Amino acid sequence: MYKLPFEVPAMTYAEALAHVRGALRFGIEPLLETVEDMLAELGDPDLAFDCVQVAGTNGKTSTARYTAAILSGEGLGVALYTSPELVSYTERMEVRGAPVSQEAFSHGVSAAKVAGERVNERRAAAGERPYDITEFDTLTVAAMVVFAEAGVDVAVLECGMGGRWDATSAAKSIRSVAVTGIGLDHMRILGDTLEEIAGEKAAIIKPGRTCVLGAGTASPATVERVFLDQARAADVEPVRPEFQITKRPHRLGAPLELDVATPRKTYAELAALKPAYQAQNIACAVALCECYLGRTLNEDALFTSVVQCPTPGRFQLLRPDPPVLIDACHNPQSVEAFLSALSDVAPNRAERPVLLAAVLSDKDVAGIVSLLAAAFPRVAVTQTASPRALPAPELARAFAAAGSELAGTYPTVEAAASALCGESYVACGSITLAGELAGLFR
Numbered sequence: 001m002y003k004l005p006f007e008v009p010a011m012t013y014a015e016a017l018a019h020v021r022g023a024l025r026f027g028i029e030p031l032l033e034t035v036e037d038m039l040a041e042l043g044d045p046d047l048a049f050d051c052v053q054v055a056g057t058n059g060k061t062s063t064a065r066y067t068a069a070i071l072s073g074e075g076l077g078v079a080l081y082t083s084p085e086l087v088s089y090t091e092r093m094e095v096r097g098a099p100v101s102q103e104a105f106s107h108g109v110s111a112a113k114v115a116g117e118r119v120n121e122r123r124a125a126a127g128e129r130p131y132d133i134t135e136f137d138t139l140t141v142a143a144m145v146v147f148a149e150a151g152v153d154v155a156v157l158e159c160g161m162g163g164r165w166d167a168t169s170a171a172k173s174i175r176s177v178a179v180t181g182i183g184l185d186h187m188r189i190l191g192d193t194l195e196e197i198a199g200e201k202a203a204i205i206k207p208g209r210t211c212v213l214g215a216g217t218a219s220p221a222t223v224e225r226v227f228l229d230q231a232r233a234a235d236v237e238p239v240r241p242e243f244q245i246t247k248r249p250h251r252l253g254a255p256l257e258l259d260v261a262t263p264r265k266t267y268a269e270l271a272a273l274k275p276a277y278q279a280q281n282i283a284c285a286v287a288l289c290e291c292y293l294g295r296t297l298n299e300d301a302l303f304t305s306v307v308q309c310p311t312p313g314r315f316q317l318l319r320p321d322p323p324v325l326i327d328a329c330h331n332p333q334s335v336e337a338f339l340s341a342l343s344d345v346a347p348n349r350a351e352r353p354v355l356l357a358a359v360l361s362d363k364d365v366a367g368i369v370s371l372l373a374a375a376f377p378r379v380a381v382t383q384t385a386s387p388r389a390l391p392a393p394e395l396a397r398a399f400a401a402a403g404s405e406l407a408g409t410y411p412t413v414e415a416a417a418s419a420l421c422g423e424s425y426v427a428c429g430s431i432t433l434a435g436e437l438a439g440l441f442r
Contacts, residue, residue, distance in 0.1 A: 002048040002148035008110045013102035016109040017089060023135040034119075034131040035170035038141045041115040045148035046171040049079070052292050053168055055159040055201045056180030056214065058334045059281045062311050063180050063214070064158040066285035071154060072097060073305035074289070074298060079147040079155040081168065083136070086313050086328075086435035087442065093143045095150045104150075108142030115141060136160045140167035154292070164203035176292040177204045178284055181216015181333070182223050198223045202230040210291035211238045214284040216333075239263060241287035248276050251345050252317055252325070255307075262287045265296045271307050275315045275341030282306055313434040315341055318441040322424035323353070328434040330360065332367035338428060339375050353424035354378045354407050356416055357399070358433040361390040365398060368429060373402035376426070380408040382416040384432035413437060 011019075039046055052071075054064045061082050068080040080094040090099045093108070100108075116138070120130035140160075147155045157168040163179075182198045198217075205211050205227070217227050218240070231238045239262060246269070247257035256274050260267045260283045267286060272278055289297060313328040315338065329338040346352050355376035359365050373379065381396045383389040396409045410416035413436040427437050 001151055002043070002045050004111060004145070004149075005043040006114070008107070008114045011106045011110040011113075013106050016106035019109055019113055020089065020135055020138055023138050024132055031131065032165060032167075032170050034133060035137050035140055035167045037119045037131070038112060038115040038133075038137070039144060039170060039172075041119050042111060042141070042145060044172065045144040046173055048148035049152050049173065050154040050292070051157050051168075051171045051174040052154060052288060053157045053159065053163075053171070053174050053177045053204055054180065054288070055163040055166070055177070055204055056216065057182050057197070057201075057331065058216065058337065059180035059214065059284070060158050061328075062278060062281040062314055063178060063284045063288070064156050065311055066282055066306065066309050067178075067288050068094070068156040069097075069305040069309035070285055070289045070297065070302060071156070071292070073301035074293065076153040077151065079143075079150065079152040081140070081143045081147075081155060082158045083139070083160050084431055084435070086431075087439040089139075091312075092139060093146055095147065095152060100146055100150075104146050105142070108146040109138060111145045112138045112141035134167075136167050140170070144171065159201075159204070162197075162200040164200045166204075169204060174204075174206075174209060176210040176212070176288055177206075178212040178214060178288045179204070179217050179227065180214040180281065180284055194220070194223050195226055198226040199230075202227050205230045205234050205236055205238070207234045207236065209234075209236060211236050212284055212287045212291055213238045213240050215243075215280040239287050239291055241283040243279050243283035245276055245279050248344055249274075252323070258282065260286045262290055264290055267297070267299060267302060270303060272309070273307065274311060275338075276344065277337035277341050278311070278314070313431065313438060316434070316438070318437060322422070324424065324437070324441070325426045326434040326437050327426075327428040328431040329428050330363055330368075330430045332364055332371060335368055335371045335428070339371060342375070342426070349375060350377055352376055353426055354380055354420065356380045356382060356420065356425050356427040356433075357395065357429040358382050358384050358392075358413065358427075359390045359395055359429045360384075360386060360388045360432070362388055363430070365390060365395070369395075369398045369402050372429065373399055373404040377405065378407040379404040380410065380416060380420065380425070381406070382410040382413050382433070384413055384430060384436055386430070386432045389430075389432070414440060
């Protein structure tokens with residue numbers, strides 16, 4: 001059992017949150033060495049368990065959740081590391097299917113804080129520039145400590161962004177990886193073209209690892225070539241699962257049914273109480289679990305794991321009457337997937353409820369707005385508490401320019417929810433919007 005090599009001070013949850021929120025968001029320059037040195041300082045907690053890593057522009061959170069659920073159904077002790085949270089920071093770290101306690105979270109953050117201080121003190125003494133320790137660096141190191149102390153068998157790690165410089169890539173026990181798909185996201189950091197972004201995500205394909213390429217990596221051909229070239233250079237044969245939807249849900253709460261085929265086996269009649277766009281994520285997770293285990297999966301356990309797997313913030317009904325539906329779609333690709341699912345249950349645009357939208361300023365605002373404006377008869381706009389939130393008046397102008405009928409402009413999500421409390425609405429456009437609304441409905 002892993003044990004911290006030195007004592008760390010007790011930290012309250014409020015103190016842990018203050019430390020995390022006070023860290024840099026992205027850092028001046030991306031460095032894996034920051035996390036690598038912090039983990040080494042802590043006695044390599046990442047070596048206490050195996051890791052499975054999931055990257056991609058869209059679908060990676062759901063794929064990571066399905067992967068964790070399936071591996072748990074195979075009898076393993078599983079941890080899950082995802083981001084961002086919907087309501088509480090503790091949601092980013094799950095152990096055996098449940099978010100960690102505030103005490104465990106705070107202990108992990110304290111360990112990461114002390115490790116960072118010790119590493120930077122040593123660097124300063126050697127005349128080296130101290131590391132810029134980011135929020136994600138801190139949380140990733142904290143998660144490794146929490147998971148190691150919990151004695152899990154395997155941790156499923158969702159990349160925060162990219163792959164090459166992502167903090168999760170510092171884990172030394174990554175056995176299998178998956179890339180779900182590619183879109184234009186985090187362009188200021190990852191690159192301006194799909195090919196550049198693909199290159200950053202493809203970097204997680206390394207010698208000795210098994211690899212799954214999801215449906216979203218197959219086009220355009222120039223993107224597919226990036227992944228295949230990286231796999232070839234790493235001497236890795238990527239697995240590309242196939243799936244067939246046999247039944248699409250035509251109302252909220254109706255099941256999706258599908259078959260998934262991998263090189264090892266075809267799994268027929270899987271079901272999920274999810275929209276159709278989750279099919280490719282389920283297929284990717286099935287193949288990833290096979291790759292990690294090196295064998296086929298138990299069919300009965302797989303069915304149960306898939307049908308019971310929660311995907312918070314993804315086509316989630318917060319209130320049945322009048323209905324309030326949230327989705328964490330936050331770029332044109334995920335918006336298109338969401339709208340495709342919406343068309344199954346509400347095909348008539350004129351009869352759809354008001355849209356409540358909020359968008360982050362570093363996303364493809366024009367692309368998101370154009371798709372949503374065409375899909376809803378009326379639009380209300382707001383802005384989340386995120387420092388990256390696009391101001392509501394600016395978002396309102398974008399929707400007006402796209403021809404939308406504006407139903408209201410609200411300075412906060414809480415103000416918007418209060419104004420819309422007596423009617424049905426659909427909320428999407430950013431993960432933070434889904435999270436803030438989920439918190440209000442708890």
